[in-house]
Amino acid sequence: MNDKFLNGNEAVAYGVLLAKPHVVAAYPITPQTKAVEKISQFVQDGDLDCEYMHVESEHSAMACSIGASSVGARTFTATSSQGLLYMLECLPYASGARLPIVMMNANRAIATPWNIYGDQMDIMYALNSGWVQLFVEDAQEALDVTLQAFKLAEHKDVLAPVVVNLDGFVLTHTYEKVSIPASSEVDAFLPPIAKYDHIMSDEHPMSMCISAGNHQNQGFKQLQHEALFNAEGVFETIEREFSTQFGRAYGGAVDSYRMDDAEIAMLTTGSVTGTARVVVDELRREGIKAGLIKLRMVRPFPTKRLLEVVADLKGLVVFDKNVSFGYEGTIFTNVNSALMQSGKMLKVENVIGGLGGRDIPHHEIKSAYMNLIDKKNSKQVRFSDEEVTA
Amino acid sequence: MSQKLNVRNITENEYFYGHKACGGCGESLALRLALKVLGDEAYLSLPAGCMAAVSFIYPNMAFKNNAIITPFASTAAVTTGVEAGLRALGKKKPLAVGFAGDGGTADIGIQALSGAIDRGEKFIYICTDNEAYMNTGIQKSGLTPFGAATTTTPAGREIRGNINFKKNMFEIVAAHGITYAATASIGYLDDMINKIQKAKDADGPSYIHIYAPCPTGWGCGSEISVDLGKQVVDNGLWYLAEYENGEFKVNRNPDTFEPVAPYLKRQGRFKHLEESDITMIESIRDQKWEYIRNNWV
Numbered sequence: 053m054n055d056k057f058l059n060g061n062e063a064v065a066y067g068v069l070l071a072k073p074h075v076v077a078a079y080p081i082t083p084q085t086k087a088v089e090k091i092s093q094f095v096q097d098g099d100l101d102c103e104y105m106h107v108e109s110e111h112s113a114m115a116c117s118i119g120a121s122s123v124g125a126r127t128f129t130a131t132s133s134q135g136l137l138y139m140l141e142c143l144p145y146a147s148g149a150r151l152p153i154v155m156m157n158a159n160r161a162i163a164t165p166w167n168i169y170g171d172q173m174d175i176m177y178a179l180n181s182g183w184v185q186l187f188v189e190d191a192q193e194a195l196d197v198t199l200q201a202f203k204l205a206e207h208k209d210v211l212a213p214v215v216v217n218l219d220g221f222v223l224t225h226t227y228e229k230v231s232i233p234a235s236s237e238v239d240a241f242l243p244p245i246a247k248y249d250h251i252m253s254d255e256h257p258m259s260m261c262i263s264a265g266n267h268q269n270q271g272f273k274q275l276q277h278e279a280l281f282n283a284e285g286v287f288e289t290i291e292r293e294f295s296t297q298f299g300r301a302y303g304g305a306v307d308s309y310r311m312d313d314a315e316i317a318m319l320t321t322g323s324v325t326g327t328a329r330v331v332v333d334e335l336r337r338e339g340i341k342a343g344l345i346k347l348r349m350v351r352p353f354p355t356k357r358l359l360e361v362v363a364d365l366k367g368l369v370v371f372d373k374n375v376s377f378g379y380e381g382t383i384f385t386n387v388n389s390a391l392m393q394s395g396k397m398l399k400v401e402n403v404i405g406g407l408g409g410r411d412i413p414h415h416e417i418k419s420a421y422m423n424l425i426d427k428k429n430s431k432q433v434r435f436s437d438e439e440v441t442a
Numbered sequence: 443m444s445q446k447l448n449v450r451n452i453t454e455n456e457y458f459y460g461h462k463a464c465g466g467c468g469e470s471l472a473l474r475l476a477l478k479v480l481g482d483e484a485y486l487s488l489p490a491g492c493m494a495a496v497s498f499i500y501p502n503m504a505f506k507n508n509a510i511i512t513p514f515a516s517t518a519a520v521t522t523g524v525e526a527g528l529r530a531l532g533k534k535k536p537l538a539v540g541f542a543g544d545g546g547t548a549d550i551g552i553q554a555l556s557g558a559i560d561r562g563e564k565f566i567y568i569c570t571d572n573e574a575y576m577n578t579g580i581q582k583s584g585l586t587p588f589g590a591a592t593t594t595t596p597a598g599r600e601i602r603g604n605i606n607f608k609k610n611m612f613e614i615v616a617a618h619g620i621t622y623a624a625t626a627s628i629g630y631l632d633d634m635i636n637k638i639q640k641a642k643d644a645d646g647p648s649y650i651h652i653y654a655p656c657p658t659g660w661g662c663g664s665e666i667s668v669d670l671g672k673q674v675v676d677n678g679l680w681y682l683a684e685y686e687n688g689e690f691k692v693n694r695n696p697d698t699f700e701p702v703a704p705y706l707k708r709q710g711r712f713k714h715l716e717e718s719d720i721t722m723i724e725s726i727r728d729q730k731w732e733y734i735r736n737n738w739v
Binding site for chain 2: 074075077102103105106107108109111112115116117118119120121122123124125127141142145149252253254257258259260261262263264265268
């Protein structure tokens with residue numbers, strides 16, 4: 053192992069280097085660019101022996117990935133925002149054909165208004181694409197989860213593509229000390245990709261991405277749906293293996309912080325977790341029993357695990373860095389559905405913030421917690437900063 | 443250099459059978475013959491379109507080869523992805539082949555095709571051109587010729603059929619400096635299969651544009667598809683040519699052309715054309731041939 057001072061993009065690039073993909077197909081888009089630049093540098097320097105495809109669009113980045121993965125190559129791509137939306141059509145081809153492609157997405161705002169800064173509006177469009185959706189909090193986690201993502205995608209009980217989400221700029225461009233595992237250790241953790249029955253090969257010619265009529269189509273979708281649920285348990289197992297080997301653990305699909313005796317809590321995805329952690333410590337010093345739930349996996353949705361964590365809570369606020377226009381934050385919708393299934397009556401609120409890179413200050417996180425106690429604001433769904441400054 | 447192919451030495455093996463294409467389908471004939479040249483080592487990528495629709499109807503698969511349906515815009519991208527994947531996995535000379543219709547090539551797929559040629563990877567792209575979106579019900583594409591009636595350019599009271607001219611994919615592709623490109627027709631199969639063989643041997647990207655009549659879309663008898671493929675070459679509305687080593691070459695340069703009217707009148711899509719339309723079609727043909735003879739011969 054050795055330590056390097058890296059931003060989140062570079063940390064993912066080191067993860068890709070260590071995962072030794074056969075094919076990388078990528079198109080540059082802010083704020084993902086540093087990741088694909090770093091990977092191309094590895095290739096140009098001869099440090100990474102892979103086919104780097106300089107594609108002309110994100111749509112082709114995913115199409116090339118589908119082609120490469122359909123013959124059994126370990127394949128990586130990266131995108132962001134409008135690029136993700138542009139390749140969106142291809143995402144269900146990959147998941148429907150059960151191709152274990154891994155992608156990094158630098159979470160970014162969606163036009164218009166044009167904005168290059170971070171929020172999670174982009175990936176919410178892909179929620180129904182059949183991809184496993186993971187979110188990370190910092191650069192170290194980004195590297196580690198990149199390695200785990202290949203193992204997860206390629207697991208025989210999953211065989212689904214995986215997207216690793218990093219908040220644009222806050223994670224992609226912020227430098228941290230990152231521990232880089234030794235290549236030999238990664239090889240032990242992540243063996244070469246297996247040969248699957250459903251890929252094209254000289255030995256067993258195959259028709260892929262077939263058409264299925266109105267009677268059979270649903271059966272394929274049901275099988276895909278069931279397999280995606282397997283991803284949660286497999287992810288937990290992979291994390292335990294990772295922890296044993298590398299000494300770092302992240303808590304599986306749902307990580308909790310000071311939740312043992314918590315009465316109120318916030319649920320976060322991605323980088324805002326760091327700020328919320330500081331607020332929890334402060335509230336605890338003030339005698340308030342606050343906790344934090346970090347949702348690391350949004351598809352499959354870890355309903356059972358979440359319900360265990362919230363079992364003794366009196367109030368929960370869900371922080372969404374996205375909004376489904378005309379309704380509420382998408383994570384909130386998902387959390388509410390899970391709570392409803394448990395029959396547990398719990399005070400739940402939704403705070404939407406950080407859109408287009410808008411600052412999420414400490415005091416707004418704190419007031420979101422305090423509102424669960426004080427109930428100063430009666431709105432169940434609201435923006436973190438209600439002032440409209442357009 | 444491979445031996446010259448003809449009806450006597452081409453393989454009797456079949457790689458594409460049991461499909462659901464219409465009787466007299468020019469595309470399925472081109473695809474069947476192309477696979478006889480390419481063999482079972484070819485990995486095929488086909489976008490949404492007739493050939494995908496008639497070949498992958500679960501659980502009945504019509505290809506003996508490896509074959510994948512691609513997103514509509516992505517024939518060339520998936521093809522090169524397959525090639526890169528096979529190469530990265532250690533296969534010495536992977537043969538990745540894209541098959542797309544005129545819409546999948548000249549309209550929605552042109553960007554991916556351009557990008558793939560630009561990357562210079564070894565792949566073969568075959569466009570089977572039936573001059574409209576046949577699988578969705580005969581709508582105008584970028585390769586629909588002047589005057590043709592389609593369901594989106596019908597012969598109306600005000601506008602008679604398609605008033606745009608056919609995009610020239612062969613020259614667009616050649617302008618990329620592609621390793622090998624050619625035009626062909628199912629009316630001249632010897633010429634077609636030898637061009638596919640050349641594409642197979644080419645050390646870089648190659649493109650074959652095959653004129654492939656569609657009885658359903660064109661409103662003609664299924665027994666005259668091959669004949670129309672001959673007639674269109676003989677009357678000069680389609681030319682057989684190659685682009686190789688930076689040079690254009692014409693394979694057939696007839697002294698005189700057959701008249702275009704008999705060809706047009708055999709097809710329902712042109713039956714509304716008036717004398718002046720036919721004269722215009724002939725004059726555009728003559729201009730094109732003047733250019734060809736001045737520059738390529």
